[in-house]
Amino acid sequence: MKILFTVGGSQAAVFGVAPLAAAARNAGHEILLAADEPLMAAAQSVGLPAVCITPERMRYGQDALTAAGRIDALLELTALWSPDLVVGGLSHVPRVLAAKLKVPYIRHIWHIAPMARRDATAVAELAPQLQRLGLTELPPPDLFIDLCPPPLRPPGAPAARAMRWVPRVSQRRVEPWMYTRPEGRRRALITAGTRNLLLDTSAGSLRPLVQELTGAGVEVLIAALPEAAERYAAELGEVRIGWIPLDVVAPTCDLAVHHGGATTAMTLLNAGVPQLIVPDNGYGKAVAEAISGYGAAVMVDRHRPQGQDPQAAVVAGCLEILGDPRYAQRARAVAAQAATLPTPDEVLREIEALTAP
Incomplete structure (x- = not known):
């Protein structure tokens, strides 16, 4: 199976997805990480094969401002390397990509902060991109993976598959x-x-x-x-x-x-x-x-x-x-x-x- 992992924002997004990406790779699956240029070093530091899709760091809540460019970059990537499944995070752009490619989509985040209102706004702002790509709707994730321990999840958080947090950060020689x-x-x-x-x-x-x-x-x-x-x-x-x-x-x-x-x-x-x-x-x-x-x-x-x-x-x-x-x-x-x-x-x-x- 070929799995495309996508991240944006801070290095925390890379470190958060790294254990699952490594597990998939160790199981024999092909993986690629699509990320912003500022995250390339972090991806390299944890041993993930990464492809740069944008020169600047994506900021959560700005999907409407950067969606077209990010979607086009992801479509260009997947025209050369066609995934069987897409894994995304806070941004809903990867969800649009999965819908266009007609492959399963997994949302993989740490759901400790209430985000229902922000998510609803972000999805609504992606309507022009759906129309541009000939999509009538944005299907829900096929699987929602949450790294947040259940006692800390916010009230009203959607049902999710809980997954254990595995620490993953850049390494050097330790003393x-x-x-x-x-x-x-x-x-x-x-x-x-x-x-x-x-x-x-x-x-x-x-x-x-x-x-x-x-x-x-x-x-x-x-x-x-x-x-x-x-x-x-x-x-x-x-x-x-x-x-x-x-x-x-x-x-x-x-x-x-x-x-x-x-x-x-x-x-x-x-x-x-x-x-x-x-x-x-x-x-x-x-x-x-x-x-x-x-x-x-x-x-x-x-x-x-x-x-x-x-x-x-x-x-x-x-x-x-x-x-x-x-x-x-x-x-x-x-x-x-x-x-x-x-x-x-x-x-x-x-x-x-x-x-x-």
Whole structure:
């Protein structure tokens, strides 16, 4: 079987689809990943054969602005490499492609944020493209795969085939301190994913948090881009700062502070790590609300400080998580339930049945 995986947006989309794509490839199926140019490096880093379809990053909610170009690029690709099945994510453009090709379509996402209204708007905005391609309607997905653990799915989320999250991020050589816990100390990780230098803040505003944590005997790790590590390492004192493999380090952590990204949040949940989330956009806020609502995180909204300085709120939230075992207990509860979900290999069997004669 030939399976076309399509992604757009952030590197999280690549890392999210990689385990299923790898499972399909390991089972003997041919796969291609159609992605935007900014995601090519991420695809290469996890060993996926990727084809660039657009030079710029797709933004969710902008299907109407970019649909024609993306659809034409996908049609050009599939004229040369005809898939038996299409796998898409947040964008509904791959769904249009599958309808045009008359092949099964699978939607594969992390459904933690309510998106029914946005989905309805995006589908309606694709009407001109359907008409252009001679399609009368946009059929529903043949299979909806959701990576979100059931306790965190938003109310009213559509029925879906749950699949276990398998951490997948770019890799380099690892060192022993990355996969072992520090003796006699707790460990906290601070990260802003791959988009920002340092949690959307400066070293000066991060210093009080580092000082409070190290003063409490906590080892601090800061995952940051090389330029941030060079700029801030001396200012932040006794911390490890630079490239840190999230999937390797997560099981050794007692706390993580981050921005609410999908890969970051789910990799930490998968390891049972409680979180302090400072969302940097509306999606990150939805992530923070879901995980904090379950009791596995504390959210600090910089835009609505509720009478408290955001910096002080972050410090207080971290100390609260470290001082109250219930946060870790709830995080471990999510991890235990997620571990019971079907693996990509198991879900692949259902996918194979969609094209069985």
